[in-house]
Amino acid sequence: MLKQEAEVREVLVFDIWGDFAHFKKNYATTSALTYNFPPRNTIAGIIGAILGLKRADFPEKLSPEKSYIGVSILSPIMKKTITMNLIHTKPSESLIFKNNFGYFKKHTQIPFQFLSNISFRVYFSTDDEEMFSQLYTYLKNHKSHYTVSLGLSNLLCNFKLIGKKTIRKKEVANKEVEVLTVIPMNKVKEVNVFKNPKMNIENLPRFIDSSRTVHEYQEVLSSMDPEKPLFVVPRDTLWEIENDKFISFL
Template sequence: MKCLVFDVWGDFAHYRKFYTTSSPLTFSFPPRTAITGMIAAILGIDKNDYLKYFTKDQANISIRLMNPVKKSRISYNLIDTKTAKMMSKIQNRTQVTFEILKDCAYRIYFTHNNEGLYEKMKENLYNHKSYYTLSLGLSEYIANFKFVGELDLKEEHSEDYVYIDSIIPFEKEIPVEFEINCEYFKDTLPNEMNEDREVIEYKKVIYERNCKPIKCIANNFYSVGEGEKIVFL
């Protein structure tokens, strides 16, 4: 079994948490739903259609932090474009503080059961081609990407503790050994949406803020290439 591996990075990112309103907070990394949007942008699939191609029974996606999670805050002047026909005539502005991610870098692992879509993705990654401009959450946060390679993917099973490099689902049946000098965080993210853009699955995950692997008992995990171990979301 093969897996496409590529890195995505940018200066800033924002993935708005669904429960925040006037002062938007951000997830620490793109949820699976956002990653499918990135892949669709590279492939050139319309934003109104792409969700049906990336359901969990078709696509496997995993993500690894490549830079430590750093957050800051920026104030934006939001304008009401409905109150004036010309941008220069807009008078009403509302200042809103956004929480943003800084110096972001992520490694994406991707497989798909549609061979044509998979091969097109591999070709675009290899040639550094993207149909739409890639961004990290907001359109102004432009991203770059690099093809790491098409690597061997091997499913493994273990009842002993292993180090997992990717972000992992934090479920009761996955024991985690918390180690010193590590910073662990848990979050709940949207993991899958239907074609009406309604979230049909949320998933609790755990990650180490400084990109260190997590020692846990993950009964089902995958070895990628020569050493990385991941769990699909």
């Protein structure tokens, strides 16, 4: 019986970083909390901004069915809470108030949680060869069509191409492996907490369409220590990027 050849893909690897980042947890109401790393849809938006894709187009063009997106955390997770002055929007109240100094516009003060001095590594692949080639050219020349940000438009983001790499899909069920990226919990059978005790599980949106409707959530395991990868026993297959080192896609 002939042995089936392993699936092979080419991935673009690039780093993104900035002074501050905010990836809002949509279930947080009274204060704006942030995820520890960008959800899949946020990374798709960053790629869309580099390529110049319209806001209404990138969710479908970079959907989980059409692209592969993975991320690893490169810096320590440090969070700061800063109170922001937002525009007062209650229709039942006047938007102007007067005191001894004159007339002023009302503002609403909301605590925002930010990640500070943060950096991530992104792994991207797609069957669309034109898109893949175009993104490689933009990254190589350090150019983008739109300004790139980390969650909010005023949190500017820098980026740098690491290169192209070939990955191979490999059957690793019932075998402990080293994973360089965050990994969805539905792909994990066991976790080795002794090799890396600093881990976190978050429930993130996986796909948000152009009307901002969330179609799917997923629980994702991440390492809180950038010096230590995850050590897990997968349920079936993962993508090998180096000898016995693996990545996973969101």
